[in-house]
Amino acid sequence: MEINLETLFQEQFKLDKTIQEKHQVTYQDTLIKRILALLVELGECLNETRSFKFWSYKKPSPNEVILEEYVDALHFYLSLGLCLNIDKFVYEYNLISEDINLVFLRVYQDVITFSKTLKKEDYIKAFESFLSASLTLNFQKEDIINSYNNKLQINYQRQENNY
Numbered sequence: 001m002e003i004n005l006e007t008l009f010q011e012q013f014k015l016d017k018t019i020q021e022k023h024q025v026t027y028q029d030t031l032i033k034r035i036l037a038l039l040v041e042l043g044e045c046l047n048e049t050r051s052f053k054f055w056s057y058k059k060p061s062p063n064e065v066i067l068e069e070y071v072d073a074l075h076f077y078l079s080l081g082l083c084l085n086i087d088k089f090v091y092e093y094n095l096i097s098e099d100i101n102l103v104f105l106r107v108y109q110d111v112i113t114f115s116k117t118l119k120k121e122d123y124i125k126a127f128e129s130f131l132s133a134s135l136t137l138n139f140q141k142e143d144i145i146n147s148y149n150n151k152l153q154i155n156y157q158r159q160e161n162n163y
Helices: 006-023 027-049 063-083 100-117 120-136 141-160
Strands: 002-004 090-092
Touching (some): 006 141, 027 100, 090 120, 100 120
């Protein structure tokens, strides 16, 4: 599958600029914090699936909740791409596995590799494995983009309200 994220990168740039000006930070001095925030958001997304909680009978959260957490991670992927001056906007992704636990292990491994090298090719690999998770989660491209735009507005409101 393929997704064009040029518009989302542009929107993320505007949000990042707002945050950077308000909090007097740069991409470079927040790079490690952005990677850690990404890992946290990935964990929050997986936590909502409850897929690894073999000890619990509780059902997964509704798909909208899981999608919102997925999109929170997407914000940080885009932001990290901007940190690296990524000029790739069309991404290829394919089903890695039907097992979301295996998919997220791969996503985490790819993010950790990227965090060690900070190479563009490792970023792209990490981003594409994350996008592949959307297939296992049964998210449509349109749902991801719409949810991103909804969360974008919430993030602007949070900045205005000193979140």
